[in-house]
Amino acid sequence: MQSIPDIYFDYASTAPIHHEVIEATHTLLPQFYANPDSLHTLGYQVGDLMRISREKIASLLHVMPQMVIFTGSATEANNMAIKGAAFKNQHKGKHCITTKIEHSSVLNTFKQLQEYFGFEVDYLDVDAFGVLSYDQLKQSLRKDTILVSIMAINNEIGTIADIEQIKKIVKSSSSAILHVDFVQMLGKYPIDLNRIDLATFSAHKIGGLKGSGLLIRNTQVELMPLISGGQQEYSLRGGTSNTLANITFAKALRIALEKMVSEFSRIKEINDYLRSELTLIPQLDILTPQSGSAYILAFSYPSIPSEIMMNALSQRKIYVSAHSTCTSQSAYSHVHLAIGLKEHAANGVIRLSFGDQTTMNQAHRFIEVFKEIVKNGY
Numbered sequence: 254m255q256s257i258p259d260i261y262f263d264y265a266s267t268a269p270i271h272h273e274v275i276e277a278t279h280t281l282l283p284q285f286y287a288n289p290d291s292l293h294t295l296g297y298q299v300g301d302l303m304r305i306s307r308e309k310i311a312s313l314l315h316v317m318p319q320m321v322i323f324t325g326s327a328t329e330a331n332n333m334a335i336k337g338a339a340f341k342n343q344h345k346g347k348h349c350i351t352t353k354i355e356h357s358s359v360l361n362t363f364k365q366l367q368e369y370f371g372f373e374v375d376y377l378d379v380d381a382f383g384v385l386s387y388d389q390l391k392q393s394l395r396k397d398t399i400l401v402s403i404m405a406i407n408n409e410i411g412t413i414a415d416i417e418q419i420k421k422i423v424k425s426s427s428s429a430i431l432h433v434d435f436v437q438m439l440g441k442y443p444i445d446l447n448r449i450d451l452a453t454f455s456a457h458k459i460g461g462l463k464g465s466g467l468l469i470r471n472t473q474v475e476l477m478p479l480i481s482g483g484q485q486e487y488s489l490r491g492g493t494s495n496t497l498a499n500i501t502f503a504k505a506l507r508i509a510l511e512k513m514v515s516e517f518s519r520i521k522e523i524n525d526y527l528r529s530e531l532t533l534i535p536q537l538d539i540l541t542p543q544s545g546s547a548y549i550l551a552f553s554y555p556s557i558p559s560e561i562m563m564n565a566l567s568q569r570k571i572y573v574s575a576h577s578t579c580t581s582q583s584a585y586s587h588v589h590l591a592i593g594l595k596e597h598a599a600n601g602v603i604r605l606s607f608g609d610q611t612t613m614n615q616a617h618r619f620i621e622v623f624k625e626i627v628k629n630g631y
């Protein structure tokens with residue numbers, strides 16, 4: 254009997270590691286084990302690979318190499334950006350602005366700043382599609398606003414923020430530092446880092462290894478280091494870094510950017526097909542706006558709770574999420590509540606997310622299986 258192949262629709266949680274990254278890791282791992290800061294030949298060799306990766310990443314993102322800070326994850330980069338900027342600039346003011354639908358690594362960081370360090374934080378509302386009001390952003394900016402943090406693409410429902418508009422508003426009406434979490438946009442849509450002070454990225458969302466994130470920092474922006482230690486990463490992050498994950502980040506990024514345009518149209522076609530088929534199912538509501546990321550398709554089917562649906566799909570070798578994996582243990586997602594979903598609708602959310610190994614055949618099979626579960630139960 255032929256075995257059914259796995260269908261992985263959970264790229265927003267993490268992407269399969271690109272085979273070139275796996276090959277590079279196999280080649281480099283046994284040989285390049287030295288500490289990149291050691292003052293001997295083996296150390297210099299690893300240090301050189303780190304430098305080359307930093308330079309490649311800088312060139313691919315059109316920034317200067319000294320703006321590239323390697324971290325252990327995007328979660329860490331978000332903490333470094335937000336707490337680092339807030340602590341360093343608190344003499345100028347203690348007011349910050351973010352939105353209600355940020356990733357938990359942003360929201361919980363701001364909550365900590367509020368609860369333990371006396372900062373005041375405004376959480377901007379969003380509409381039913383996760384779109385924030387640019388007027389509300391403008392009105393919220395104050396003389397003492399030191400930091401604005403807004404994500405480029407929402408990881409749960411795929412809403413794309415108008416970063417150009419946000420830049421314009423923040424830069425023309427305040428002197429606040431602008432931080433953008435670009436994790437779900439990297440390698441999928443063009444990114445312009447011009448006039449963005451702090452930008453966050455993660456390797457494992459684009460086929461790189463886990464354990465490597467990036468903070469791109471405008472060098473005019475001063476940060477308080479959160480991890481005090483040695484001179485690594487411009488003394489902003491002490492500790493010997495995850496060199497191989499950082500070295501192969503450049504490769505994963507190059508591959509993702511090279512394929513970005515062709516992948517986009519391929520994935521868009523798959524997403525459009527899924528959207529049109531799912532729309533026909535009674536009581537099913539698509540949550541991702543038409544203008545949202547082609548790589549994410551979230552919907553609510555309240556008749557079957559997410560957990561049961563995910564299980565039923567998983568038994569048929571189809572792997573999806575309900576909401577962010579980082580908050581997968583929570584009953585309700587803050588994003589679903591922020592877009593106004595009632596509890597029963599929030600209970601039935603499924604998020605499909607796509608990437609380079611996603612095919613139209615998989616989409617056909619998904620629809621077939623989903624309809625069968627809806628019709629016959631799980």
Ligand code: PLP
Nearest residue numbers: 326327328356408434436437455
């Ligand atoms: N920001 C967004 C928008 C994300 O989707 C994620 C991961 O789900 C993160 C940050 C955190 O990334 P990492 O797993 O590298 O900490």
